[in-house]
Amino acid sequence: MIQGLRNGDENAFRFLVDTYQDRIFNTSLGIVQNAEDAEDVAQEVFVQVYKSINSFKGESKLSTWMYRIATTRSLDVLRSRKSKKRSGLIQRLFGDGNEPIYEIPDFNHPGVTLDRKENAAKLFKAIAQLPENQKIAFTLHKLEDLSYQEVSETMQTSIAAVESLMHRAKLNLRKILEKEQG
Amino acid sequence: MENNRNNRIDEVLSSLDNVQRATAPDFFYTRLKARMEKELVAEPRKSWALRPVYILGVLLVVLAVNAAIIFKGSSSETSTSETETMQSIASEYRINSNLTYEINE
Numbered sequence: 001m002i003q004g005l006r007n008g009d010e011n012a013f014r015f016l017v018d019t020y021q022d023r024i025f026n027t028s029l030g031i032v033q034n035a036e037d038a039e040d041v042a043q044e045v046f047v048q049v050y051k052s053i054n055s056f057k058g059e060s061k062l063s064t065w066m067y068r069i070a071t072t073r074s075l076d077v078l079r080s081r082k083s084k085k086r087s088g089l090i091q092r093l094f095g096d097g098n099e100p101i102y103e104i105p106d107f108n109h110p111g112v113t114l115d116r117k118e119n120a121a122k123l124f125k126a127i128a129q130l131p132e133n134q135k136i137a138f139t140l141h142k143l144e145d146l147s148y149q150e151v152s153e154t155m156q157t158s159i160a161a162v163e164s165l166m167h168r169a170k171l172n173l174r175k176i177l178e179k180e181q182g
Numbered sequence: 183m184e185n186n187r188n189n190r191i192d193e194v195l196s197s198l199d200n201v202q203r204a205t206a207p208d209f210f211y212t213r214l215k216a217r218m219e220k221e222l223v224a225e226p227r228k229s230w231a232l233r234p235v236y237i238l239g240v241l242l243v244v245l246a247v248n249a250a251i252i253f254k255g256s257s258s259e260t261s262t263s264e265t266e267t268m269q270s271i272a273s274e275y276r277i278n279s280n281l282t283y284e285i286n287e
Contacts, residue, residue: 017211025206039207043214047221111202119197126194142198170195177191 005053030139031074033107067154126176134169
């Protein structure tokens with residue numbers, strides 16, 4: 001498939017998209033928590049793969065490389081959202097009060113069963129407050145069901161570091177949820 | 183009370199266990215292809231001549247040519263005015279015009 005992609009074979013590209021579109025979309029959806037933004041990120045991932053396939057040396061798996069692009073792009077979306085929110089706050093402070101508010105509503109993941117929807121929404125709200133690395137590790141492991149080994153390859157770190165990130169993520173989530181519950 | 187709260191938190195924390203993978207929206211490939219056609223067709227139109235490094239290079243060459251012209255112009259102007267002064271002095275004192283030539287040399 002990689003050789004096909006390098007040769008600009010459309011069938012190979014179509015096969016790549018069909019194989020990975022759900023994984024990439026699901027990963028970015030877990031991070032950005034918005035379907036429209038997640039689709040945009042997923043499209044960017046495939047565009048980048050198409051453009052940079054010649055620079056892909058095959059040192060890691062293609063899927064690992066794609067997960068890495070997806071997480072990086074998703075974090076970019078979160079950062080730009082944060083800066084928009086910040087500038088919106090400043091505008092509201094000095095403006096006439098009609099400026100848009102960049103608040104993300106409660107997120108409902110489509111893969112969660114109905115009886116767990118409410119709890120999952122609370123958990124996603126807490127995940128959004130995690131530091132970036134913990135958020136990535138937790139999302140890849142819990143939502144995308146990657147092993148610690150695969151998470152460590154995606155994040156270009158050791159398995160021990162991923163274990164530590166997961167441990168801290170769980171502790172932080174508990175703290176955030178305790179605070180929310182009062 | 184504390185146990186109840188901990189149980190509730192545990193329930194929330196385990197709410198993503200066995201979650202199904204979200205599927206990409208319908209017509210994802212169609213939209214992706216449209217985007218790629220737009221992006222990849224638009225890209226080659228960017229001429230190499232519009233790259234900042236080339237723009238800066240051309241600007242530097244233009245500046246250098248301008249500077250050279252100004253410098254050369256001012257130095258030849260000086261020599262012309264110097265020649266004129268010498269000639270007027272020579273004619274005033276009725277000195278042989280060859281002298282001017284010698285001075286210029």
